Amino acid sequence: MIDSRILWSLAGDIDGVDDVARSGPPAYFDHHATTPVDPRVREAMLPFLGAFFGNAGSAEHPYGWRAQSAVEGARRDVAALVGARPADVVFTSGATEANNLALLGAQTGARRHLITTSIEHASVLACAAEYARRGGTVTYLPVDGDGLVHPDEVAAAIRPDTGLISMAFANHEIGAIQPIQEIGVLAKRHDILLHVDAAQAAGRIPISRAGLQADFISLSAHKIYGPQGVGALIVARDSRDRLAPILFGAGQERGLRPGTLPVPLIVGFGMAAALALRALPEEPQRIAALRELLLERLRVIPGLRIHGGLTHRLAGNLNLGWPRLVARDLIYLLRNDVAISSGSACGSGALHPSPVLQAIGLTDAQALGALRIGLGRFTTRQEVVGAARAIIRAAESPG
Structure with a gap:
């Protein structure tokens, strides 16, 4: 395995990295953006980047047979992670594509009313806007101060023409776990x-497709220590005839998602899913303890705010702020010590308040001063203590 310090030094010509490269990479506290590839996942993928390069769609020779066997093994592991059948797994390029397939491919006949929330991932919100552009109607439900949707409000929003409900199980900014x-x-x-x-x-939390009574479930490999560029849509057996493809080609993935399967990525996804299932529930418990340690250390910051509730929340998530905090300035001060992100989305050089944080009642200034912290599998106690010290030091900086 290549030492991360060597990899970091190779990035020395990237703007803003030179001063970091000398002391090694900062501690990684941005696991909601992506997770590092687990070394065991990387090892599983390597043969399929070399000698086992076959196309899983080639049924005439051993190269294709080996690739197809590897894909089906991964399909079983991905299905097991969410209590589904292997036949339910449709591989995609990631959760964004899976969300598009579910929302824009759902066949609901004349029932063209969609219910979602105001705090969904951008890919779902963009699909909802496209859904409306194509003639559907959309209801965006509000959330409470903890970021939770109340089932009675869902019930009240249901109309005779409601055909689809789409919600994230856990929020990408404040970690709120919905009553799915x-x-x-x-x-x-x-x-x-x-x-x-x-x-x-x-x-991060146990999932049972049957327990959720979900027709479609979107997954992403790179959120579970797998490679970027691969995900899946779980399609329940009884719902398969109520989903149509949105891409067209040679009919791979039972006609729902065409294109040559990226075998190395799928193999990595399968290994990541197997490892994640094996780690439940001990891993989230360990990460939650580290989060509590971090929060305990940070409480010395005057006026510290926790955005969202702590009860129904992902174990590794914190979203914080305090008076007069300018998140992007603090993140820059921390660049040598800890990698975290803002609660704001940056586009075209302009900062915009996070809709998620606005939805739970934050002002624009508070939303622009939010820090999203995500702890993960390889986070250590030493890193947490060091990050707390660095954040406190930066918070006390005169600017």
Whole structure:
């Protein structure tokens, strides 16, 4: 395995990295953006980047047979992570594509009303806007101060023409874990398709497709220590005929997602899923203890705010702020010590307040002063203590 310090030194010609390269990489506290590839995942992938390069669609020779066997093994592991059948797994390029397939491929006939929330991932919100552009109607439900949707508000939003509900199991900024099981009961009672974006939840909390009563579940490999560029949509057996492809080609993935399968990425996804399932529930418990240690250390910061509730929250998530905090300035001060992100999305050089944080009641200034912290599998106690010290020091900086 290549030492991370060597890799970091190779990045020395990238703007803003020179001063970091001399002391090694900062501690990584941005696991909601992506996770590092687990070394065991990388080892599983390597043969398929070399001698085992076959196309999984080539059924005439051993190269294709080996690739197809590896894909089906990965399919079983991905299915097991969420309590699904291997036949339910449709591989995609990631959760964004899976969300697009679920929302824009769902077949609901004349029932063209979609229910979602105001705090969904950008890919779901963009799909909802496209859904409306194509003639559907969309209801965006509010959330409370903890970032939670109330099932009675979902029930109140259901109309005779409601055909689809789409919600994230866990939020990507404040880690709020939604009451999806109760929402699933409502969906089934009214024969409404339920799509669950589980990109942030899978591998961090136990998931049962049947328990959720979900028709479609979106997954992403790079959120569970797998490679970037691969994900899946879980499609329940009874719902397969209520989903149509949005891409067209040679009919791979049972006609729902065409294109040559990226065998190395899928193999990595399968290994990552198997490792994640094996690590439940001990890994989240360990990470939660580290989060509590970090929070305990940071409470010395005057006016510290926790955005969202701590009860129904992913174990590794914190979203914080304090008076007069300018997040991007603090993040720059921390660049040598800890990699964290802002609660704001940056586009075209302009900062915009996070819709998620606005939805739970933060002012624009507070939303622009939010820090999203994500701890993960390889986070150590030493890193947490060091990060707390660095954040406190930066918070006390005159600017």
